[in-house]
Amino acid sequence: MAVGCFTLMKGWQLPGAIAGIAILGILGAAFTALLYAAPLPSLMGILKDAYLQHVIGFSLKQASLSALLAVGIAVPIARALQRRHFFGKTLLLRLASMTLILPVLVAVFGLLTVYGREGWLALLCHRLGIHYSFSPYGLSGILLAHVFFNLPLATRLLLQALQQIPTEQRQLAAQLGITGWNLFRFLEWPWIKRQLVPAFVLIFMLCFTSFAIVLTLGGGPQATTLELAIFQALNFDYDPGRAALLALVQLVCCGGLLLFSHWLTPVGAHDVSLRQHWRPRVEGIWGAIIDSIAILVLILLLIPPLIAVAVAGIGPQTLSALSDPALWQAVILSLKIALVAGGCSVALTLMLLWTSREYHRRALSGWASTIDACAMIILAVPSIVLATGAFLILNQTIGIDSSPAALVILINTLMALPYASKLLNGPMRDLANQYSHLCLSLDIHGWQRLRRIELPALRQPLLQAFAFASLMSMGDFGVIALFGSQDFQTLPFYLYQQMGAYRTQQAAVTALLLLLLCFLFFILIESLADRHADR
Template sequence: MNAWRIPGSIAALLIITLLCTTLAALFISAPLPSLSKVLSDPYLHHLLVFSFKQATLSALLATLMAIPVARALHRRHFFGKTLLLRLSSMTLILPVLVAVFGLLTVYGHEGWIASLCRAMNIPYRLSPYGLSGILLAHVFFNLPLATRLLLQAFQSIPSEQWQLADQLGMRGWYLFRFLQWPWLKRQLIPAFALIFMLCFTSFAIVLTLGGGPQATTLELAIFQALTFDYDPGKAALLALIQLLCCVLLVLVTYWLTPQRSHSISYRTRWQPKVEGKVALIIDSFALLFFSLLLLPPLIAVVSAGINSHTLDALKEPALWQAVWLSLRIAVLAGVFSTCVTLMLVWTSREYRLRQQTLAAISIEGSALAILALPSIVLATGAFLLLNSTVGLPRSPMFLVIVVNTLMALPYATKLLESPMRDLASQYARLCLSLDIRGWQRLRHIELPALRHPLLQAFAFSALMSLGDFGVIALFGSQDFQTLPFYLYQQIGAYRSQQAAVTALLLLAICFLFFMLIETLADPHADS
């Protein structure tokens, strides 16, 4: 077996083994319901239809809106651009309770916009609950993600192609069609598929903003089967249906995605020249819309967190113990997730260089398959598996880190696979001629060139773990409290002012952490 096959094969085997064993633990723990009875259930049909409907609409809105926003961010320089990009990167890892609090403060029936409309005698009809509320929250969370992914596609265009287009006088529609679109469409379908699966498996947003049984998804039905009905067999069967749906989507995505390699210069960047008032108006409107969607909910969290109880809340020892535990879990999960992702994309890249596309898809698909299983299913399955075999550990920290590592892999893979593939296309012949292989190639060629994507993948993974509530909801206790769990306890005890302070602190930690990583990754970032 060639050495380059080993890292990705080991990582993929571990991932699939963990997924299969945890799912099997749910099947074994309880008798399965009748498959025909479940499949003929009208309520299940409603769940599937609504899950596909809200996920499709959310993914379409996020990806289509992201095209003009990413294009504007790529070709415009303005004060606060770096800050806006860093804030947008945080929405993916914001704790859902914090973000929903901000969205309701702005868009709720008693929110800022409703109050402004009443003052102007304008009827306010937007409901933050039901399908409209779910779509609003999903676009808030996923538009920045789609923007970052498409912005990466714009930034991947080689400087030589920009220079040639400038010499030919290409502008406007022709520049977009012949230069930008071939690069953009490589990322567009994967971005849509990733956001679709995120929305299809969305749990906390649908739980808080669904507004009733008419707006219930398959993910929420799995949660209800585990908690209210305590029927692990039904939950496993529903999770298997969800897994099949997502795997089918992954296969369709790889079939539709163009798999072309291009030479990329990571050392130089070409700033495209933009002329004309129409382009300026379009870019200004796109950036204004993006800012108005992103900033007000974050401002609402900040304004609510600064109150008369702020200093007293910050003096609580339990708060800082939760902060320390959260940071430890986040850093370890970020390191593990980045290392496992690097193993996967390294082996996948080698398969693609040898035209073994099916093997490459299998390696990459092992990471995306994690999106099909909710974190609560993974955590519950792992709990049942350990309880029936070696016994539960004294501290759930290791289990929380493992599940958070797995849940971050799809995002880290999306951030690393395209840069790794394009870098191989550029340097493969040179490395072959110089006989640079294995660890030496990774150390001297790839790691320096992939510094920014690697640190970005680490930041996303760590911050997702920092804001996670799904796993800690099962294992949290008075002796094991992360910051999201501490916030949940405050909300449950109706300590709203202290909870607002905790939410603000969590937001501030996420922002400072990500800003530090972004600065280390790109110390010459333009402001």
């Protein structure tokens, strides 16, 4: 029956249909396995649970505050980075892009070293005679960590929107003498608004489903999210039915917000300029002060925690820790999983967006939103729920293999889809708006259009999406926590074992190595992307 349905589809419908059905089938199987593992508890009984109400309320509160802070601060930072050109700007942008895919344990270690009660900032305040009262635990610590991870993401998305403003529009604004607030209101805001709601929704769902940050910085039952409650139900209480119901509540919340985002977000593509990028001239002392403060905020947020990781990892123990063969086995396994998962994620994203874009061009917004939701719905499904569902399915059928690399790659591929989709969605629509009529007149379609037109023009965003997906897989800990063992351990799992065994010095070296691998890999991909952008 499915084959018959596929034969009735047109060529541009097949990629998205195949990818969407595969994604929904995997998610449905994982969730069904949870429901089948235990009888579903009483719905009204759980919804009346005061603790569950507190968990839902705190999840919404911390996610809303985190998203508002990240997106709100990102607007002046993105404008400053777009208008100002200074030494180290490229490196700062690459560091900003890396924060999303930094391993959480590495970043939390750096944040605690800087902002902890005995951290660098506390010592500085003590020497200056200033009372330091900030606590890196509880709501304040969660917000700090979420802003650290998501402010650079919001900045990158908004900066990309500003860079897409056609040169002709900027030249016209300069000729008319439009500057300051009027320039922001009439020229930049329409383009920023295009990415504002999607960026807020993406960051909200990232924070709403946050697990490792809340686990390490939550500080107790008062700071517990739905994701952490699901983990507790699965690992401490072993109550799959309750975990499935909590996941359903999370799915409804995030799914509703996703539909709201699609309703508010404009779907039309904008014109793209073929001229060289316009370098705006910003005059006035107040503009320079505001831009300098915005850039300084980004630098002070990003750089000190990364320096803290580097300082802790360099010492007498470095050479002995690097000589451990198990460390390099973990590095090789992490790289293999990351590269395969990154490639698969980009391929699936292309299939979804190709069909979604064609639906949009035919004014079939309902079908287009359905295809788009197949990628974004991953954010509403906790990785631990997906991994646990897969574990239950395999455990009750063929059993868990001693090296479940394929399963880890599959889950990491799915978890990276929303980020790859955000990076490729805008460029693919703009490209279609620019070349669709030409391709139609030349009878270039299907595979020939993808090979000759799409892939060469999309090399820069494709490489960026591949870098994000690969490095997210390299730094993932949530999935490997269920499937890792002494014979199958990635670098984050190896780091977790060292921290659990109180091998602090060796763990610092492993954290630094993981940070350097992510940084060097990302610089390599970004350099290739910039080279293609210049072409």
